[in-house]
Amino acid sequence: MxxxxxxxxxxxxxxxxPAELHGQRPSxxxxxxxxxxxxxxxxxxxxxxxxxxxxxxxxxxxxxxxxxxxxxxxxxxxxxxxxxxxxxxxxxxxxxxxxERGQESAELVRPRRQRLAMLGLGGSVATPATGITAPVLVVASFEELVRRRAEAKGKIVLFDAPFTTYGETRRYRTDGASAAARAGAVACLIRSVASESIRSPHTGRTRYDSTVARIPAAALSVEDAMLLHRMQDRGLPVVVTLRMGARQLPKAxxxxxxxxxxxxxxxxxxxxxxxxxxxxxxxxxxxxxxxxxxxxxxxxxxxxxxx
Amino acid sequence: MxxxxxxxxxxxxxxxxPAELHGQRPSxxxxxxxxxxxxxxxxxxxxxxxxxxxxxxxxxxxxxxxxxxxxxxxxxxxxxxxxxxxxxxxxxxxxxxxxERGQESAELVRPRRQRLAMLGLGGSVATPATGITAPVLVVASFEELVRRRAEAKGKIVLFDAPFTTYGETRRYRTDGASAAARAGAVACLIRSVASESIRSPHTGRTRYDSTVARIPAAALSVEDAMLLHRMQDRGLPVVVTLRMGARQLPKAxxxxxxxxxxxxxxxxxxxxxxxxxxxxxxxxxxxxxxxxxxxxxxxxxxxxxxx
Structure with missing residues (x-):
């Protein structure tokens, strides 16, 4: 990768x-x-x-x-x-x-406590050592984020984009962090780019746009992303604490x-x-x-x- | 469960x-x-x-x-x-x-370090707070453990039993800990009782035989159990640190x-x-x-x- x-x-x-030795041109x-x-x-x-x-x-x-x-x-x-x-x-x-990934975790703190199955995205910056605790705004697409931009400021934006193809859906992994930062988010979560999950999160590299702030970015398992989305749809306040100790070291x-x-x-x-x-x-x-x-x-x- | x-x-x-009111006896x-x-x-x-x-x-x-x-x-x-x-x-x-499960983890420390995907078995006793670090003996069945009993003393016994049916394979979950203790093991690991895993361990209740010591017992994901088995088959020394903070509280x-x-x-x-x-x-x-x-x-x- x-x-x-x-x-x-x-x-x-x-x-x-060897065929060329005989002057032939077979298939x-x-x-x-x-x-x-x-x-x-x-x-x-x-x-x-x-x-x-x-x-x-x-x-x-x-x-x-x-x-x-x-x-x-x-x-x-x-x-x-x-x-x-x-x-x-x-x-x-x-x-x-x-x-280096370092220690990392994500925990749902409202409406109830639950450890979430997560993996930081490759290349992500860290959170502060105490983590980032913020309300979550769940959107299903970049388009929905644009429409709801006013709600994103100061929040953790979660892209709960259903899997179509790897080539198409991985846009959220590569471009989600910068899109969320552009809307004023403090961190970005994505639903794992996978059709199936069994609560096993999937990661890969994220890509920061140089024109906006670099915010921490991680993947949640498919199930956990859908859970937060259902909570939001039911009108419940969703708050998550994200902790990531990732480090970008000098080139090796x-x-x-x-x-x-x-x-x-x-x-x-x-x-x-x-x-x-x-x-x-x-x-x-x-x-x-x-x-x-x-x-x-x-x-x-x-x-x-x-x- | x-x-x-x-x-x-x-x-x-x-x-x-209602049919009985009319004196009939339809099917x-x-x-x-x-x-x-x-x-x-x-x-x-x-x-x-x-x-x-x-x-x-x-x-x-x-x-x-x-x-x-x-x-x-x-x-x-x-x-x-x-x-x-x-x-x-x-x-x-x-x-x-x-x-209560408490904090728990399993880490491969030899031949190399790797966090293992584990879940303590329901009802398991805890390890000491510093964990149990011991060589692992991998067996594929109760029968193999009996044959290799001399090798089990002081070790962590891992039952890497391939899944057949839930009813049959779960014997390792329910009876593995006591069988391992009977052979002198200090802890028991089992391969998750599941046909598929995606590194997602599966747990369930274990059952202690009152005639032998109660030793800590946990499940590893299918992949991790197979990894340790392959290492043993290649003649590599396999050492694991198991930490489990489980507590049996008074009945609630x-x-x-x-x-x-x-x-x-x-x-x-x-x-x-x-x-x-x-x-x-x-x-x-x-x-x-x-x-x-x-x-x-x-x-x-x-x-x-x-x-």
Whole structure:
């Protein structure tokens, strides 16, 4: 999700282009069928890639940019790639953003007390240490906030936008904080950008517009956002205390992992395969993107092994 | 889930037995068809019952036995039943168990630090205030624990039993703590008794066998239990710190809510409908059992309204 620490693998084109030697121009599917079949057969013959994903996520845990766990994971990947016999294995220095979540919580204090299931949005500023306690204005959309702008001042604005598609609904995550700040809100909450929840909040990066104040921003679980919305619809006063200890630290030094398989015939031409090793801090990034990284790695490892 | 604070409604049988007046013996389905149709039509004509479930869960929140929120909810139900015109509406004193969860957490400390998604099991004893830090032995079944009993002493035993059916798999929740204590364990963890999880742990009551020590017991999310199991399978030492501030308080006074619809012809015969108002503390008990309680309540309210 933060596309900084990359794993890049280059494979010489010539390795994959035997048909050109015969002056034919068969379709790509035909030309590479036997090579592709060999690779697929090797890739599905054992659980090597799956095991590597397992080690990457279980042993190192999350790999947030700037974290020690990311650097430990990169050390391991580099060492394994050397064992695989890949060429020119190296870590290329890269500067990455370094944001830390810290302690965080959200509690409903009126009309009754209840701990809310929340996650701060990536890149959010902190609240004061005592938190922000304010009435909540729930809106279902940016349009509703514009209409009710007069009610938003000094409040925590909650965007309870029903999920349509990820691409569409995540606007509230990326742009909600600044839209709320523009209306005079002191903090922003969003309903998790997810179709299902089981009270498991979903986060991701928020984006501050430089023309307005940076206010703390967090996601609530789908259920908790809907709860606050129902309370407001019933005319109940809704008050929340939001506490976030997030810190934006100076940029950190990390590494892009690069390994090569130099082509025999056209070593100056390259195909780049890759994925991002880093992940968010509240999971282990198995799908985002340990799986993608290891799939690319495994493809090149098998090309090397199959000669 | 704790079947103590009941909502009981009695309806006079004669109200529902018009066919007997004519000396016929039609099938029950035939005899009550028109009455049932009237009730169904009335029940589905508006959202009255749904709104009441909404108020019960949103306004009062959880209704754990012994809690103020349960008593506030009972007050509201009694007042509403009187407004409905039901007869002999009353709260009958009942003594209920009173267990409080307190602060709780579980943290993986080896092979790396990670907060685990946990919920203490209902009725569990506390850990010392500093928690219990111990190596974890993961087993997949009671049988495996018996086989590996020599390894369990002084450890936290985690039952990572895959879900089959609720009735079968919940044995680990009810009996796991005592089985672990019998093997010399200092605490017990179970994999949530659920087929799916999204890192949302599931709890329920545990049961202590009086012949062995009472050790703290908690559920981990499905994902976290599987993570610890994979770590053990890879030969990594797994150490967890469990902190639970649970307290078993003296029995508390609560009330069973009773309302009647006295029959015109056989007032001495009764049909009892009911559900339990109380709930666990980590949700709002909408399905368990606000919905059941209100369905029973609504049926009697509509019988009263339809005469």
């Amino acid at each position: 933060i596309h900084r620490s990359m794993l890049a693998l280059t494979a010489g084109l010539a390795l994959l282009a 790509i599917a035909t030309a590479y069928r036997s090579v592709a079949d060999s690779l697929i057969q090797a890739a599905t013959a054992d659980s090597a890639a799956y095991e590597r994903v397992g080690v990457l996520v279980d042993r190192f845990g999350h790999r947030l940019a700037g974290s020690r766990s990311l650097e430990a994971a990169i050390d391991w990947v580099l060492a394994e790639m050397k064992k695989d016999g890949l060429q020119n294995v190296r870590g290329e220095t890269v500067s990455v953003t370094h944001w 030094r990390s590494r892009n992992v690069v390994a090569e398989l130099v082509g025999r015939e056209k070593p100056e031409e390259v195909v780049v395969l890759g994925g991002h090793i880093d992940s968010w801090d509240v999971g282990q990034g198995a799908m985002d993107d340990a799986g993608g990284s290891v799939a690319a790695w495994e493809a090149v490892r098998l090309m090397h092994r199959l000669g | 704790i079947h103590r604070s009941m909502l009981a409604l009695t309806a006079g049988l004669a109200l529902l037995a 029950i389905a035939t005899a009550y068809r028109s009455v049932a149709d009237s009730l169904i039509q009335a029940a589905t004509a508006d959202s009255a019952a749904y709104e009441r479930v909404g108020v019960l869960v949103d306004r009062f929140g959880h209704r754990l036995a012994g809690s103020r929120s349960l008593e506030a909810a009972i007050d509201w139900v009694l007042a509403e039943m009187k407004k409905d015109g039901l007869q002999n509406v009353r709260g009958e004193t009942v003594s209920v168990t009173h267990w 006074r609560s009330r069973n809510v009773v309302a009647e619809l006295v029959g015109r012809e056989k007032p001495e015969e009764v049909v009892v409908l009911g559900g339990h108002i109380d709930s666990w503390d980590v949700g709002q008990g909408a399905m368990d059992d606000a919905g059941g309680s209100v369905a029973a309540w609504e049926a009697v309210r509509l019988m009263h309204r339809l005469g």
